[in-house]
Amino acid sequence: MRIALPTPTMNTMNIEEFSKKLSEILSAAEKEFRLADSSHLAVVRAKFLGRKGELAKVMRALGSLPADVKPEAGKLANNTKQKLEKIFAQFEPQKISVHKKFDPTLPGRKPAIGGIHPLEWTLRKMVDIFYGMGFSVASGPEIETEYYNFDALNTPEDHPARDIQDTFYLQKPGYLLRTQTSPVQIRVMESQKPPVRIIAPGRCYRRDAIDATHYYTFTQVEGLYVDKDVTLADLKGVLTAFAKQFIGKNVRVRFRPHFFPFTEPSVEYDFSCPVCDGKGCRVCKGTGWLEISGAGMVDPEVFKTVGYNPDEVQGYAFGMGVERIAMVKFGIDDIRLLYENDLAFLEQF
Numbered sequence: 001m002r003i004a005l006p007t008p009t010m011n012t013m014n015i016e017e018f019s020k021k022l023s024e025i026l027s028a029a030e031k032e033f034r035l036a037d038s039s040h041l042a043v044v045r046a047k048f049l050g051r052k053g054e055l056a057k058v059m060r061a062l063g064s065l066p067a068d069v070k071p072e073a074g075k076l077a078n079n080t081k082q083k084l085e086k087i088f089a090q091f092e093p094q095k096i097s098v099h100k101k102f103d104p105t106l107p108g109r110k111p112a113i114g115g116i117h118p119l120e121w122t123l124r125k126m127v128d129i130f131y132g133m134g135f136s137v138a139s140g141p142e143i144e145t146e147y148y149n150f151d152a153l154n155t156p157e158d159h160p161a162r163d164i165q166d167t168f169y170l171q172k173p174g175y176l177l178r179t180q181t182s183p184v185q186i187r188v189m190e191s192q193k194p195p196v197r198i199i200a201p202g203r204c205y206r207r208d209a210i211d212a213t214h215y216y217t218f219t220q221v222e223g224l225y226v227d228k229d230v231t232l233a234d235l236k237g238v239l240t241a242f243a244k245q246f247i248g249k250n251v252r253v254r255f256r257p258h259f260f261p262f263t264e265p266s267v268e269y270d271f272s273c274p275v276c277d278g279k280g281c282r283v284c285k286g287t288g289w290l291e292i293s294g295a296g297m298v299d300p301e302v303f304k305t306v307g308y309n310p311d312e313v314q315g316y317a318f319g320m321g322v323e324r325i326a327m328v329k330f331g332i333d334d335i336r337l338l339y340e341n342d343l344a345f346l347e348q349f
């Protein structure tokens with residue numbers, strides 16, 4: 001059993017008390033260093049290791065210890081001093097190591113910068129070309145109504161495009177994911193008087209089985225021009241001007257008769273193959289032509305729907321698949337590559 005002694009003063013300690021005092025200083029120092037913010041580390045250091053600090057005070061008591069324990073006490077005190085330095089270094093390291101390791105003469109690290117996706121590049125380029133020909137850009141919702149996506153575009157009730165096999169219908173009756181950007185044409189014509197000269201770029205959705213040329217989503221740019229005395233020749237002219245700017249000076253455009261509900265007459269149009277200049281090659285499967293999309297003169301029924309007088313105005317409309325154009329431009333043979341975000345593929349652009 002230990003007898004409680006009066007608290008010793010600094011000057012009259014024995015070796016046990018001396019040792020105990022040192023460990024108290026150590027644990028107090030550790031606590032204070034841990035709590036100190038970086039601007040106070042120096043103050044805390046002085047409090048324990050300074051000339052008038054805690055350790056110095058205990059050292060002064062060393063002289064009053066019996067001579068035979070002085071060497072041991074000296075060792076203990078030195079030991080404590082080293083431990084205090086160590087603790088201090090532990091809480092100071094950021095400052096020291098940063099100054100030692102930072103070499104301002106080393107070249108900087110370049111941040112990795114992504115490129116523009118080929119699809120986005122193509123879309124921007126297309127918009128740019130049509131903008132240069134006087135078309136402004138219009139947009140509309142991707143969730144559409146059956147009215148705008150089909151009815152207003154003169155699409156009969158029994159048209160196969162309306163089939164649930166081809167269209168994503170929403171649970172709310174009458175709503176769907178637009179299958180084309182043509183509804184934007186209706187919305188624009190409803191809200192403004194002719195003349196109209198717009199392109200409508202945007203995402204569309206169809207329930208296509210996915211393969212090398214089909215995907216459930218795709219990007220379309222549709223064009224619409226309505227004015228007095230607009231003819232099919234104007235349509236061919238604008239498509240040819242686009243093809244020459246986008247693909248090359250020698251590209252020609254041809255029309256093939258077709259049927260679409262909202263144009264009459266309707267055509268499908270092709271660009272001459274830029275790879276073989278129309279002579280026939282692997283890319284164009286020997287035909288010399290690349291199928292692009294559909295176009296035609298706006299059906300008078302559509303004009304009536306939006307309140308235009310078909311006796312006063314005519315118009316043409318055309319569609320373009322941005323994926324198709326990008327694939328032609330970059331020689332990409334699988335549409336899925338444009339959506340899989342494979343870096344090895346994308347880093348080529």
Ligand SMILES: [Zn+2]
Pocket residue numbers: 273274275276277278279280281282283284285286288289
């Ligand atoms: Zn070819």
